[in-house]
Amino acid sequence: MDLITASYVASAPDRDPEVLAENIAREQSLELTRSLIPDAIAERLLGRVLSVQPMDERRWRIEIGYPVELASRQVGQLLQLVYGNVSFYPRIRLVDLRLPQSLLDQLPGPIGGLPTIRRLTGVPERALLMSVLKPRGSAPETLARLALEFARGGGDLIKDDQNLVEVDTAEFRHRVSACASAVERAAQESGRRCLYLPHVAGSGDHLRRQLDMVAELGLSGVVLCTWIMGLETAATAARERGLMWLSHPAMAGSFTEGGDCGIATPVLLGTLVRIAGADISIFPGSGGRLQTGQADEVEQTCRALTQTLGPMAATLPCFGGGKTLEQAPEAATQFGRDCAVLVGGDLIRRGRDLQQDVEATIAALSA
Amino acid sequence: MDLITASYVASAPDRDPEVLAENIAREQSLELTRSLIPDAIAERLLGRVLSVQPMDERRWRIEIGYPVELASRQVGQLLQLVYGNVSFYPRIRLVDLRLPQSLLDQLPGPIGGLPTIRRLTGVPERALLMSVLKPRGSAPETLARLALEFARGGGDLIKDDQNLVEVDTAEFRHRVSACASAVERAAQESGRRCLYLPHVAGSGDHLRRQLDMVAELGLSGVVLCTWIMGLETAATAARERGLMWLSHPAMAGSFTEGGDCGIATPVLLGTLVRIAGADISIFPGSGGRLQTGQADEVEQTCRALTQTLGPMAATLPCFGGGKTLEQAPEAATQFGRDCAVLVGGDLIRRGRDLQQDVEATIAALSA
Numbered sequence: 032m033d034l035i036t037a038s039y040v041a042s043a044p045d046r047d048p049e050v051l052a053e054n055i056a057r058e059q060s061l062e063l064t065r066s067l068i069p070d071a072i073a074e075r076l077l078g079r080v081l082s083v084q085p086m087d088e089r090r091w092r093i094e095i096g097y098p099v100e101l102a103s104r105q106v107g108q109l110l111q112l113v114y115g116n117v118s119f120y121p122r123i124r125l126v127d128l129r130l131p132q133s134l135l136d137q138l139p140g141p142i143g144g145l146p147t148i149r150r151l152t153g154v155p156e157r158a159l160l161m162s163v164l165k166p167r168g169s170a171p172e173t174l175a176r177l178a179l180e181f182a183r184g185g186g187d188l189i190k191d192d193q194n195l196v197e198v199d200t201a202e203f204r205h206r207v208s209a210c211a212s213a214v215e216r217a218a219q220e221s222g223r224r225c226l227y228l229p230h231v232a233g234s235g236d237h238l239r240r241q242l243d244m245v246a247e248l249g250l251s252g253v254v255l256c257t258w259i260m261g262l263e264t265a266a267t268a269a270r271e272r273g274l275m276w277l278s279h280p281a282m283a284g285s286f287t288e289g290g291d292c293g294i295a296t297p298v299l300l301g302t303l304v305r306i307a308g309a310d311i312s313i314f315p316g317s318g319g320r321l322q323t324g325q326a327d328e329v330e331q332t333c334r335a336l337t338q339t340l341g342p343m344a345a346t347l348p349c350f351g352g353g354k355t356l357e358q359a360p361e362a363a364t365q366f367g368r369d370c371a372v373l374v375g376g377d378l379i380r381r382g383r384d385l386q387q388d389v390e391a392t393i394a395a396l397s398a
Numbered sequence: 399m400d401l402i403t404a405s406y407v408a409s410a411p412d413r414d415p416e417v418l419a420e421n422i423a424r425e426q427s428l429e430l431t432r433s434l435i436p437d438a439i440a441e442r443l444l445g446r447v448l449s450v451q452p453m454d455e456r457r458w459r460i461e462i463g464y465p466v467e468l469a470s471r472q473v474g475q476l477l478q479l480v481y482g483n484v485s486f487y488p489r490i491r492l493v494d495l496r497l498p499q500s501l502l503d504q505l506p507g508p509i510g511g512l513p514t515i516r517r518l519t520g521v522p523e524r525a526l527l528m529s530v531l532k533p534r535g536s537a538p539e540t541l542a543r544l545a546l547e548f549a550r551g552g553g554d555l556i557k558d559d560q561n562l563v564e565v566d567t568a569e570f571r572h573r574v575s576a577c578a579s580a581v582e583r584a585a586q587e588s589g590r591r592c593l594y595l596p597h598v599a600g601s602g603d604h605l606r607r608q609l610d611m612v613a614e615l616g617l618s619g620v621v622l623c624t625w626i627m628g629l630e631t632a633a634t635a636a637r638e639r640g641l642m643w644l645s646h647p648a649m650a651g652s653f654t655e656g657g658d659c660g661i662a663t664p665v666l667l668g669t670l671v672r673i674a675g676a677d678i679s680i681f682p683g684s685g686g687r688l689q690t691g692q693a694d695e696v697e698q699t700c701r702a703l704t705q706t707l708g709p710m711a712a713t714l715p716c717f718g719g720g721k722t723l724e725q726a727p728e729a730a731t732q733f734g735r736d737c738a739v740l741v742g743g744d745l746i747r748r749g750r751d752l753q754q755d756v757e758a759t760i761a762a763l764s765a
Contacts, residue, residue, distance in 0.1 A: 060561070062559060062561060063533045063743050067533075067746050071535075076533070103565050104565050107600065116648060116651075118648070119654075194428065234474065234633070235638055259478055259629070260628045264631045268602075280486075281478050282481060284486035284487070286652045288485065288486060289660065290659075292657075375429070
C-alpha cells in the first residue's frame with residue numbers, strides 16, 4: 032500500500048513516546064479508539080507507526096505512515112491528515128513529509144514554475160530580482176512609476192504589497208491596469224519583460240471579479256496570501272484562470288516559528304506550497320529585517336522547492352524580509368542561482384537613483 | 399478616526415519594547431520605514447502605538463491601534479492586518495482584539511448562530527449535545543444508523559468527522575443523503591429535530607458541487623475546516639448558499655498552542671470566527687482527550703462567542719476533544735447553558751445502548 036510518510040519531533044513528550052506515536056497515527060487517520068474500528072477499515076485506513084527514535088535527552092523522532100487514500104487527492108485534506116488535530120497536541124512539530132509517486136501524480140504542482148518564469152523574463156540562469164509596490168494609500172500613478180523604473184532598470188518581477196487591497200473592484204482595476212501598463216511600456220522600450228503580479232484578496236464574487244480582471248489584462252500571475260486564503264483555495268483560484276501564483280507567507284510564522292510545535296519551513300513553505308501549485312514561494316531568508324530564517328532551513332526550503340519531485344516543475348524560491356539591494360547578490364551566492372531576492376523598502380529609498388541602482392544589482396547578479 | 403485595537407504580549411523581546419511596538423505598528427500597517435511614508439498617508443493609515451506596559455520580568459503588553467480602513471471590510475485582510483507578518487517576529491502573541499462599531503457593522507457575523515440553532519432544534523435553554531459520524535471507511539448505511547439512533551435518543555446536532563471526504567461527488571451525495579434521511583426519519587417520529595451537518599472540503603468546482611448538494615437536500619449547515627479552507631473562504635462559501643457553518647479547528651493548534659507566539663484561543667476561535675460568521679465554533683474544552691483547553695481560556699472563548707458584539711448573533715461554543723457522555727453535563731455546568739458538548743468515540747462505544755444513553759444525557763443536561 033502507498034503511504035504518505037510524515038515525520039514529527041516530539042519534545043518533552045507528555046506520555047511514553049511509543050504510546051504517543053500510536054496516538055498520533057490514530058488521531059490523524061481515523062480519530063477513534065482502536066477497538067471501535069472494524070478490522071477491514073483499520074487495515075485499509077489506519078495510520079501506522081513506522082519508527083520511534085530518541086534524538087537527544089528530551090526529543091524523539093516519530094515517523095508515521097498514512098494510507099494515501101486518506102489524502103483524498105486534495106492538498107487541503109493532506110494538510111488535515113498530517114497536522115490537523117495533532118496541532119493541539121503539546122510539542123509536536125512536523126519536520127518532514129514524503130509523498131508516494133501515486134499521490135505526486137495526482138496533485139497539481141505549479142502550472143508554470145521556475146522554467147516558465149525564466150522563459151517569460153528571458154533570464155536563463157542567474158538569480159532573479161523582485162520588488163514590491165507600496166505603501167498602501169499611494170496614488171496608482173505613483174505605484175506605476177515605481178514599477179516602470181524598476182522594470183527599466185532590468186528588474187525581473189514586481190509584486191503588489193499584501194496590504195494593497197481595494198473594496199471597490201473598479202479601483203482595483205484602475206490601479207492594476209496602471210501598473211500593468213507601466214511594465215508593458217518598459218518591455219516595449221527594452222525588449223525585456225518584467226513580470227507584474229498584483230495582489231488579489233477576499234472571497235466569493237469579489238475575489239472572482241478581481242481574478243477575472245487580472246486574467247483579462249493578460250498578466251501572468253497573482254500574489255495570494257496562502258495562509259489567509261487557504262492553501263488549496265489559493266491554488267485553485269489561480270489555476271482556474273491559468274494564472275501563476277506567488278505564495279505570500281503572511282500568518283505562516285504561526286506554524287514555522289512555534290519552536291517545539293508547528294510545521295518546519297521546508298515542509299510548509301517548501302513541499303506543501305509546491306505540491307499545491309505555487310509558482311513562487313516567498314519565505315524569510317537569513318539576514319534582513321526578519322531574522323527568523325536560519326541558513327540551513329533556507330537551504331532545505333530551496334531544495335524542497337527545486338529538487339526533482341514526481342512530475343512537478345520547480346517552484347521559484349524567493350527570499351523576503353527586508354533585504355537591501357546590496358544584499359541581493361550575496362543571498363544568491365549563498366543559496367544558488369535558482370532563486371529570487373525580494374527588495375522592497377530599500378528600493379523606494381533610492382528615489383531618483385532607483386533605475387541605475389537596479390541596473391547595477393542586475394549586473395552583480397549576472398556576474 | 400476609528401481604530402482596530404490589537405493587544406500583543408511580547409515575551410523576552412529581542413529589542414527595546416518601545417521600539418518593538420513601533421516596529422509592529424509599522425510592519426502590520428504600511429511595512430515601510432517611517433521616513434519613506436508620505437505624511438498624508440502616515441496620518442491616515444499608519445498603525446499607532448497605544449501603550450507599552452511591563453507585565454512581569456520578561457513580558458510586555460503592547461497595544462496597537464490600526465486605522466479601520468486597513469481591514470478593507472474583509473475578515474481575511476483583518477487577519478493579515480493583526481498578525482500577518484508579525485507572525486514571523488520572535489515571541490509575539492496576539493491576545494486581544496477589539497473592533498470599532500463601524501467595522502462590526504460591515505462584517506458578516508453568523509447568518510443564524512445560537513438563536514437559530516435553538517429555534518430549529520426546539521431547545522430554548524439547556525446546553526446542547528453534539529455527536530460525530532465516523533470512522534471514515536464505514537458504509538453510508540452504518541453512519542446513517544448512528545445518526546438515526548443519536549437523533550432518536552434526542553441528540554441535538556450531529557456532524558461529519560473532518561476525515562469524511564469523497565473524491566467522487568456522487569459518493570458524497572449518497573452518503574450525505576443517507577444520513578440526512580436518517581435524521582429526517584427521527585424527526586418525523588419524534589417531532590423533534592436533530593440538525594445534521596455534513597463535512598465539505600476541497601476547492602473550486604468540487605467544493606461548489608458539494609455545497610450545492612447540501613443546499614438542495616435542505617440541510618441547514620455544513621462543517622468546514624476553517625484553518626485549512628481559509629477563514630473568509632469558509633465563511634463566504636457557506637453564506638453564498640444560505641448555509642450555517644460549523645467551524646472545525648483543525649490546524650488551529652498551530653496558532654493557539656505556540657506558547658509565546660501565535661494567537662490566543664479566545665481571539666482566534668472566539669472573536670475571529672464569530673465576526674467571520676461561524677454559527678458554531680468547536681474548540682478543545684478542558685478535560686477530554688486533548689488536554690489543551692485551560693478553564694479560563696475556555697470561559698473567555700465562550701464569552702467572545704456569546705457576549706454582545708455589535709449587531710452580531712451569538713456563535714454557539716462547542717467543546718470538542720474526546721469527551722464522554724458522562725462529562726457532558728459537567729462541562730455545561732462549568733461554562734453555562736449556551737454551549738454544546740461534542741461526544742464522539744464514547745458514543746460509538748455504546749453500541750446497542752446508544753439511544754438510551756443519549757436520552758439519559760439529554761435528561762441530565764435538562765436538569
